[in-house]
Each structure stands twice: as structure tokens, then as C-alpha cells.
Amino acid sequence: MKFKGTITLTIAFIGIVLYYFLIDVPTAEQKKEDKIRSEKVLLFEPGDVDTFSIIKNKISITLKRSSTSEWQMTAPVNAKGDTAAASTYLSFLNNLSFTRVVDDSPKDLSIFGLNTPTLKISFSMKNGGTQGIRVGDDHPMGSKIYLARSDENTVLSATVARNNLDRSVYDLRDKTILSFETSKVTKLECTRDEKTLVLEKVEASWKLSEEKNSAKGSENEISNFLNSIRAARIKEFVEEHPEQLASYGLDNPKLILKVISAKASDPLTLLIGKKGENGFYAKILSGKNVFIIEQSLFNTLNNSRLVDFADKSLVNFSDDEVARLNLRMDDEAIHLIRDEKDLQKWTIEKPVNAQASTATVNSLLFDLKDTRIVEFVKTFVTNPEPFGFDPPEKKLTLTYKDGKTWSLILGNQTSSGEHYFARRTGEEVVFTLKRSSMETIFRSLNDLKDKTLLEFNKDEVRQIKILKPEQTFVLKKFEKEWNLTLPEKLDAVPDFIANDILWTLNSLEFESALSTDPGDIITGLGQPRLAVELLDKKDRVLAHMMVGGAVVKSPDLYYIQTTSNPTIYTVNKRILSEIPGNINKFKVQSKSE
Known part of the structure; x- marks a missing residue:
């Protein structure tokens, strides 16, 4: 009986809930809606x-x-x-x-x-x-x-x-002055004081010109300019059918703006005349009525200069497009050419024939693309001498795979000494660049040379010999484990010890190269302080180098020589501390201890 009573109560409860949500709530909502409708002054959609x-x-x-x-x-x-x-x-x-x-x-x-x-x-x-x-x-x-x-x-x-x-x-009334889509504009002409500033889209980029001046345009700056024109509104309607335009200064406009869009038959042309009490009189060329525009729109159009729209990125290119790189500075010319088969390989052709440092050349190209123009100074130069362009202090030229070239010339430094006056290919515009940025681009011959002393594949190394006057150390690799065999046997030397040695040798770079051998007495290479030899599994020598004595006038530098090259170089003294020379270096870190 109790069970049947529970079922009855449950059914009754469900019924109440359904009534509330299906009947009572919709009825209340309907009443609320009916009340709102009954209080409306007008019923319409x-x-x-x-x-x-x-x-x-x-x-x-x-x-x-x-x-x-x-x-x-x-x-x-x-x-x-x-x-x-x-x-x-x-x-x-x-x-x-x-x-x-x-x-x-x-x-x-x-x-x-x-x-x-x-x-x-x-x-x-x-x-x-x-x-x-x-x-x-x-x-x-x-x-x-x-x-x-x-x-x-x-x-x-x-x-x-x-x-x-x-x-x-x-x-x-619609107060739009010029109706266009920014993305479809292909050309804009702004004529004032008998000079016409032209912004023209050629394929995917913008070109700027005014009289003899030309420059590459900034997509962002031009889009912002077009959007400000598009958003401008008529301030006041003056006359619908004027009998004459002279009283408004529109028979001989102070400013003429033409906006040309893709596939449009005629340009949108805005004429701006005299200044009135509330703004400037204006009209659309194809329209009849005269209206007033805000002072701010006139200022935007009248005060805009070519340099306001110039692209402040120095140059854009894909790294793989560059085939040659030439630098000229301090009466020294450096010519580099890229390997056609191995794009990561660069060679110095002039003033010497030498392997270039790939990392340094890549860094130079990256810094060049990353450089931003600080300020546009002058749009046209009749006399380049005050800026130091005749002749320039420094010059960089890129030659692309298609044979086209791009050049940057640097003239004098500004009065603060923090910037260079500069100019680029095909433009008369003078701008400034940070001196610090240019120092990372105009690298010396020594910086551009590949200064790597040893070339080997570390995966082929099976034996490392470290020879010092007082002791010799030999590390041998058995399968995946390194063991010390001399001066005493230590099994399972941690991998990072051998890997650190190989990494140090693989990245070892010289500081300078000697044009002549001053002899063993000076270099100390007859009795080296340190010698390292790398061998493969067949005991063939993969690399070998010797470190002699310190350079007398530069105690932080030591003489060094490799068996693969008779040239004697100098290297930083830290190499002596980076290569283990004490048995305890292996003992403390060995698993067998």
C-alpha cells in the first residue's frame, strides 16, 4: 500500500511540474508579451x-x-x-x-x-x-x-x-563623401599646389611618386589613409543645384582627390575649395550639390607627404633568392657567392678565396631584413654631397637568382652619431638607419670567414686522444659506451664528457690567421701544451690539432695548428681549460668510482 501511495504522489508531482512548464510558464510569458504589445503606440515591424x-x-x-x-x-x-x-x-x-x-x-x-x-x-x-x-x-x-x-x-x-x-x-540623408572598398582601390591621386602625389598598386605592392620622387609604399599606412577618407562624413549640405562654383572656390579647387578602384569605369573625384565658417566647401565631380567637409579631412589630405606612406622595412626578400652578396667599406670590397647546389654554403671570392661562415652570412641577411628605417629625411636630392653619398661610405648589394640587384648605400653619420644617412636602389628618398644596426650588417672580412678549425663527423669518432706534456688520456667507444683506457682504465665514463670534448672541437674557431710561420721557438708548436687526435673505428685520423704557446703581445691568445692545414692560427686560451687534462675529471664522474 505504501508503494502504491508513493507512485501516486510521484505521478501527481510530475503532473504539477509539466503543468507549470508547459502551461503556466508559457501563459505568463504570453501575458507579459501581450501587455507590452498593448502599451505600444504603434504596432508594426x-x-x-x-x-x-x-x-x-x-x-x-x-x-x-x-x-x-x-x-x-x-x-x-x-x-x-x-x-x-x-x-x-x-x-x-x-x-x-x-x-x-x-x-x-x-x-x-x-x-x-x-x-x-x-x-x-x-x-x-x-x-x-x-x-x-x-x-x-x-x-x-x-x-x-x-x-x-x-x-x-x-x-x-x-x-x-x-x-x-x-x-x-x-x-x-546619406553623409558619405566617397564610397569605395579599401581593398579594391588600385590608385589614388592627390593634387595640391600643382603637385600630384600618386599612390598606385602594382601587382601586390604599392608604389609612391610625386614629381621626380618615388618610393615603395607601406600597405598598412596606405590602408589607414584610405580608411580615414572612407570614414569621413559631410558636415553640412550647402546647395543642391548651384548656378556657379566660383563663390565656393570650386571653379579652381584648392585640392583634388581621385580614388580609382579595380573594374570601376570612372574615378571618384573630390574637389575641395575655399574655407568657410564651418569647414571647407567641397563637391563630388560627378555630383551637383555643394557641401562642407571637416577641417580634419582637409588637413589629412593637404598635409600628407610621400614619406608618410613609404615602407619603413628596409628590404624584403626570401633568403633562398639571394645568389651573391657584395660589401664595400673602408676602401675594401668583399664579394660572396652562394653554392648553387648547397644553399647553405657560401664562398668568399674577393679579396681572398676562402670558405665563408654560413652562420655569419645567414645572421647578416636576417639582420638586413629585420632592419627598420628610423626616419625619412628628404624626398629628392639634387646634391648628394652633404649626405656623404658621393662617394658613399659603405655600400651593400644583393644579387638575386633572376639577375636583379638591390643596393643600399650609407653616407655620413648624423650629428648625434647614432644614425647613418642612407638611400636604396631606384629611390631618391634619403632616410636614416641606426648605426648599431649597420654594424651588424657591414661585417669585416675576418668576421665573414669560416673560422672553423676542425671538420669531422662526431658519429664516426671511436677514439679521443688527449696529449699533454705530463700525461696522455685515451677515451675509446665500445658500442654505445665510452671507456678510459689511459692513463688507467675506467669503464662507463658518462657520455657527456666525450660529447662535450667533441662539441668543443667541432665548434672551435680561430681568432686570426698568420700569413707566415714565425717558427717553433715563437709558436711553441714543436712542444705543444695540448694535442688532440680523433680516430675512427679503423684507427684512421679524422682530426688532429696542437696548441702551442701564448702570443707574447696577446696573452689571452695561443698559437694553434691542424694537420689538415699548414697555416698557423691563434685561438682563445679557454680551449686549454675546456679539454680535460686531469685524471680526476674522469674519476669523479665515472660510474666505476
Whole structure:
């Protein structure tokens, strides 16, 4: 019995819950929605409106829908409507509610200012129906206004200000000056003071020109410029059908702007004339009406210089495209050529024939691409001497695989000494570059040389011999394990000890190369302080080097020689401490201890 009672209660509870969610809640929501609708001044959907008019003192401002989202003003002038303003206005009226019914059958509408209202709003719907409201006097209690629907005399009061119901021709008229898509613009011409600044898109990049000046344009700067023009709005409409343009200075414009877009038959042309009290008079060449633009737009167009749009990246290229690199500085010319088969290999052709340091050349090219122009100084140079370009102090030339070249020339340093005056291929523009940046690019011959002393494949090494005057150490690799065999036997020496030795030798670079051998007495190579020999599994020598004595005038440098090259070099003394020379170095770290 208790079980049956529980089931009954559960069913009853489920029923109550279902009733609440399926009937009670929807009913409450419906009642809430019905209440909102009943308090609306006008019941309509903004998308169903075909035409709406605002009538003030018998003057009508009328807009007719020309498409789903666009409006055309038909009175008092024929002009494109402001789509956003029209949509916002209709949405506002759609949400307008009254607070109470003041009088449902008034005997005298003049009491409320509704017999001859100074403001009326009317709609024509797509289905042919009409709606509207009359706007009367302000409520004596303030913050309210009297209203009446067009088709009845019931007086309503609504909490709304008159200016929220009113709109001017300017409010509802399209105020766009030039309509275009920034991404589709291919050319822009701005003429002022008889000089024309041209921004032209050639394939994927922008080219700048003004008189004899030219430069590469910045995509970002030009896009920002076009967007500022596109966003500009008419400040005031002056005259729809002027009989003459001279009084506005538009017969001989102060400034002419042309915007040319892809596939457009004619350019958009803006003429700017005299300055009036509220801004500059202007008109579109293909239009008739005269309007006023903001001072800020005129300043943007009039004050823009070629250098404002110039690309501040020094040069763009793909590393693999570069075939040759030439540097000239301090009356020294360095020519480097890239191996056609091995793109990671560079050779110095001039002033000596030598292997170049791949890491250094790659670093140079990276720094070159990463360099940014600090400031554009002058757009055209008639006399290059003050900047130090005749002749230049330094010059860099890239030759690409397709045979094309690009050059950078550096002139004098600026008065602060922190920058160089510079110029690049095909441009008259003078700009400044950081001296510190140039120092990482214009490398010396010594810096560009491959200074690696030993070349070997560390995976082939099976034996490391370290010879010092007082003792010899021999490390042998058995399968994957390194063992010390001399001066005493130590099994399973940690891998990192042998790996550190091999890494040190593989990355060992000389500081300088001697043109002649000064002899064993000076170099100490007859009785070296340190010798290292690497052998493979067949006991063939892979690499061998000897470190002699210190350089007398440079005690931090020691003489060094390899068996693969008779040249004697100098190397930093740290090599002596990086190669283990004490049995304890192996004993302490050995697993057998």
C-alpha cells in the first residue's frame, strides 16, 4: 500500500511540474508579451515599412525603401538616405510605448496641441496599409509628451522627448563623401599646389611618386589613409543645384582627390575649395550639390607627404633568392657567392678565396631584413654631397637568382652619431638607419670567414686522444659506451664528457690567421701544451690539432695548428681549460668510482 501511495504522489508531482512548464510558464510569458504589445503606440515591424515621412510645419521629409536595407530620400530633396539612421529611427518608433491613456474621447484636441500638431509621422506599409502618430505639446509635469495615433483621437502620454521623435534632413540623408572598398582601390591621386602625389598598386605592392620622387609604399599606412577618407562624413549640405562654383572656390579647387578602384569605369573625384565658417566647401565631380567637409579631412589630405606612406622595412626578400652578396667599406670590397647546389654554403671570392661562415652570412641577411628605417629625411636630392653619398661610405648589394640587384648605400653619420644617412636602389628618398644596426650588417672580412678549425663527423669518432706534456688520456667507444683506457682504465665514463670534448672541437674557431710561420721557438708548436687526435673505428685520423704557446703581445691568445692545414692560427686560451687534462675529471664522474 505504501508503494502504491508513493507512485501516486510521484505521478501527481510530475503532473504539477509539466503543468507549470508547459502551461503556466508559457501563459505568463504570453501575458507579459501581450501587455507590452498593448502599451505600444504603434504596432508594426520595421521590415514591413515601405515609406515613412516626418512632417513639420507642412514640410515633409520622406524616405522610400529602395532595397531590403537601403533607403532613398524623395523629399525635400532626391538623395540617398542614411541606412543606419533610418533603421535606428524605425526601431525606436517600434519600441515606443505610452505610459497611460489621458483621454479616450477628448472634446478639444487643442488642449493637448493635437488639433494642428507641429510634428507628424506617417508610415506606408508594403501591404498598402498606413499608420502614423501626431505629436502634441509637452506634458506639464515634464519629461512626457502628448501623442495620438493618426487614425484616432485617443490622447496618450509617453515618456519621450520631442527631439527623439524628430529628425532633420541632415539626420536621414546619406553623409558619405566617397564610397569605395579599401581593398579594391588600385590608385589614388592627390593634387595640391600643382603637385600630384600618386599612390598606385602594382601587382601586390604599392608604389609612391610625386614629381621626380618615388618610393615603395607601406600597405598598412596606405590602408589607414584610405580608411580615414572612407570614414569621413559631410558636415553640412550647402546647395543642391548651384548656378556657379566660383563663390565656393570650386571653379579652381584648392585640392583634388581621385580614388580609382579595380573594374570601376570612372574615378571618384573630390574637389575641395575655399574655407568657410564651418569647414571647407567641397563637391563630388560627378555630383551637383555643394557641401562642407571637416577641417580634419582637409588637413589629412593637404598635409600628407610621400614619406608618410613609404615602407619603413628596409628590404624584403626570401633568403633562398639571394645568389651573391657584395660589401664595400673602408676602401675594401668583399664579394660572396652562394653554392648553387648547397644553399647553405657560401664562398668568399674577393679579396681572398676562402670558405665563408654560413652562420655569419645567414645572421647578416636576417639582420638586413629585420632592419627598420628610423626616419625619412628628404624626398629628392639634387646634391648628394652633404649626405656623404658621393662617394658613399659603405655600400651593400644583393644579387638575386633572376639577375636583379638591390643596393643600399650609407653616407655620413648624423650629428648625434647614432644614425647613418642612407638611400636604396631606384629611390631618391634619403632616410636614416641606426648605426648599431649597420654594424651588424657591414661585417669585416675576418668576421665573414669560416673560422672553423676542425671538420669531422662526431658519429664516426671511436677514439679521443688527449696529449699533454705530463700525461696522455685515451677515451675509446665500445658500442654505445665510452671507456678510459689511459692513463688507467675506467669503464662507463658518462657520455657527456666525450660529447662535450667533441662539441668543443667541432665548434672551435680561430681568432686570426698568420700569413707566415714565425717558427717553433715563437709558436711553441714543436712542444705543444695540448694535442688532440680523433680516430675512427679503423684507427684512421679524422682530426688532429696542437696548441702551442701564448702570443707574447696577446696573452689571452695561443698559437694553434691542424694537420689538415699548414697555416698557423691563434685561438682563445679557454680551449686549454675546456679539454680535460686531469685524471680526476674522469674519476669523479665515472660510474666505476
